[in-house]
Amino acid sequence: MRTYAGIAASPGYALGPVYPVARRVIRASRRVITDADVPAEIERFRAAVRKARDQIQALVKRLDTELGSDEGEILGSQLLILEDELVWDATQAVIRLERINAEAAFSRAVGDIIARFMQMEDQTFRERITDLKDVEQRVLRAFPGHAPAALQPPPEPAIVSAGNLAPSDTAALGRTNILGFVMDEGGSTSHVAILARSLGVPAVVGLRGQAVRLRAGQEVAIDGNEGRLMVEPDSATRDQLLLLTRKQVVVNQKLAKLKDLPAVTPDGHRVRMMANIEVPLEVSEALARGAEGIGLLRTEYLFFQHGTIPTEDEQTAVYGEVVRRMAGRPVVFRTLDVGGDKVSDYLGAKREYNPFLGWRGIRFSLANRALFKTQIKAIYRASAEGPTKLMFPMITGVDELRQAKGVCEEALAELAAEGAAHGRPLEVGIMVETPSAVLAADLLAAECDFFSVGSNDLIQYTLAMDRGNARVSYLYQPLHPAILRSIAQVVAAGHAAGIWVGICGEMGSETRLAEVLLGLGLDEISTHGAALPKIKQVIRWTGLDEARKLVAELMELATAGEANEHLAAYIAERKRARQETEQES
Amino acid sequence: MAKVSDPVGFHLRAAGRIVKLTKTFGSTVSINFGGKVANAKSIMGLASLAAEFGAEVEIQVEGPDEDQAAAAIARLISEDLAHPEHEA
Structure with a gap:
């Protein structure tokens, strides 16, 4: 057995084969072909190129109508590469002369073009090589049987x-048959960590090269509480793990009894307990854990x-579908929050040197108004099905809030003109996640x-x-101390203006922080599914x-270390x- | 001769625009730079010329519409490449 330490990203234990x-x-x-195969092989090549071209064209068309032309232009270059004589003619010549498969x-x-580019010193050629390799993979995938x-x-x-797993990868992975995750990159707030917690499975991330070395089918055990990966665990470890898993089941049964009880303190203060979700599939899990609504629907x-x-x-x-399935409980929609770690090439959000300080959240949406308005219209239409709230991410000041609300007005006017069935979100609010929003909280509170x-x-x-x-x-x-003070300031500003203040970040899902959030005066706590009953239990105590x-x-x-110790002792x-x-009782 | 006006030289997008324009003409166009010759209808060929901003490239045109083609391509390389496509 070999044990590796990583970052504990989602609690729980799992034992199983590696996927x-x-x-x-x-x-x-x-593959060597015969003379007679040449025409068929050339036709296979042309068919694959046509298929790849159709795929790119479909993508370009959507980009042109919904976004600016910048990204479309790059894809346009990929189209030209497909038609290029150095690719098109050269491939057919190689098939004919060397008698090899398409x-x-x-x-x-x-490869010949890449070799040519490699000889050049110019740095920007790397980018061209990436494009070429992208085109190559696109075409190879377009051959039948791949x-x-x-x-x-x-x-x-x-x-x-x-x-590492991008959000698009985890979407493709589905949500069944996953016992847990081990990953080389990432921290406890990475996408995979959030997904694992919402699925209620353990995850260990930050394994620095150990995860990719695992072979398919190899047996591993993971401890998501301590952040450990055990490869080919011995029988003692397996037994211990099974025992811990059983204990966890008992605790979960106790927590399940809280489902229909409110999160109310012994002295009568009530906190709303909500769930963070991404897909309609998670609604039933959220309801099973007693969520009073969805406090954060990530639309990415x-x-x-x-x-x-x-x-x-x-x-x-x-x-x-989400609104209907929540059956009268409110759903807070956060508008598209791309950029940062969620870069999506087809949305035109390019890699940036400083992505978290770059084009993301509301900045991206305001720059892509058509896309933003489309989303707002969809949310307004979904609002006909039940209570919703609308929330904008990455707000740094009142100006962005006003602009975003302006887009809502336009969306509403268009829906009315089109005669489409729609409702209105009950409330419009913002994520407070930048220091500027904290410092300007009183100004923001006046307008949301x-x-x-x-x-x-x-x-x-x-x-x-x-x-x-x-x-x-x-x-x-x-x-x-800076974080505690920030939250306290936001709560004070919100309450002074008569608006409610909640939390939907990872802090809301940490059981040890439940009393802190309660004491800070937060009105609503939105957690990932598995954490909800635990937080509720603490509040009821x-x-x-x-x-x-x-x-x-x-x-x-004065320091987080002292605060941690104080809290642990408490x-x-x-x-x-x-x-x-x-x-006694 | 035309002086490359794109600030980052003949990168893919610039090469792509030259190809698109050249394909509207019936003439055969080649661009010479640094002892290399590229077919102006080949994006990869143009990109591999590695012509930088300010480089002097030679345009050779042969065919039925050679005068118009030469003028249009020279204008694209020496002026329009300085601006994004949709503004040009």
Whole structure:
């Protein structure tokens, strides 16, 4: 047995075979053909190019109608590469002269051009090579018999291993047969970590090269609480793991009993418990755990799932389904939050040197008004099905909020003119996730209906730490005095203006922080599915005054380390007192 | 002769625009630079010329509409490449 330490990204234990996923690079296998095969082979090549061309053209068409022409232009160059004599004529010549199959001939023609580019010193040629390789893979995939571009879900229950997984990859992986995740890159707030927690399966990330070394079918055990990966576990470890899993089941049964009880403190203060979701599939899980509504519906998923921009009707169908399935409970829609770690090439969001400070969130939406308005219209149409709320991400000031609300007005006017059935979100609010939104919270509160603290980004921006960078991930400190003060300030500004303040970031899902969030005065806590009953349990145990006192003490401490210790001591003391009471009764 | 006006030289997008324009003419167009010759209807050929901003490239045109083609392509290379396509 070999044990590796990583970052604990989603709690729980799992034991099972490895299912490695990686974007496989297709290598053309070489086959010698006869003279008689030449015309058929040339026709196979032409058919593959035609198919690849149709795919690119379909993508370009959507880009042209819904976005600017910039990205379309790059894809347009890819089209020209397909038709290029150095590719088109050269491939056919190689098939004829060397009598080899179309795939191998095509790869050779592309390889020759790459070799030519490699000889040049100019840095920008690298970009051209990437384009060429992209075109090559597109065409190779278009040959019949080649694996489709999308990843396949595991055929039987397994632990998914990967170097890194993009949102589009996890969408393709599906949601069944996944026992857990191990990944080389990423931190506890990466996309895979969030997905794993919503699925209720363990994940260990940041394994620095160990995950990709795992072989298909190899048995591994993962401990998502401690962040450990055990390869080929011995029998003692397996037994221990099974025991821990059984204990977890007992705890889960206890928590299940809380489902229909409100999150109300012994002294009568009520907090709304909501769930964070991405797809309609997760609604039943959220309801089963007792969610009073959806506090954060991430809409990016839909955009990444199919590799194309969803139409207004497609979006309306998905959003409407969520609203219907929530049966009268409110759903908070966050408009498209792309950029940063969610770069999606077909949306025209290019890799940037500083993506988290770049073109993302509301900035991207305001720059792509047609796309933004389409989404808003779909949300308004879905609002005919039940109560909804609308929320804008990455707001840095009132100007963006006003512009976004302006787009809502336009969307509403268009819907009315079209005569389309629609409703209106009950409230329009913003994510508070930038230090500027914290400092200007009073100004923002005057023009919106609610605040939802996005703690992942708020911590990242406030402490100037890249959450994906393992070397600075220690700075992810929810109890840093600057973070506690920021949240307290946002709550104060919101309440002064008479609007509610919630939290939908990862902080809301950490059981140990439940009393802190209560004491900070948050009205709504939106968690990933598995955390909801645990947070609710803590709130039902804790008096509001007691939680306020705890927060006041924490705010006096100078460092996150001291605050962590203080909180741990408080929790241990509470636990001891609770056990005593239980024994007495 | 034409001086390359695109700030990053003959990258793919610039090459793509030259190809698109050249394909509207019946003439055969080749572009010479640094001792290399590229067919102006080949995006890869043009890109592999590695002509930078300010480079002097030679345009050779032969065919029925050679005068119009030469003028249009020279104008594209020396002026229009400086601006994005949709503004040009």
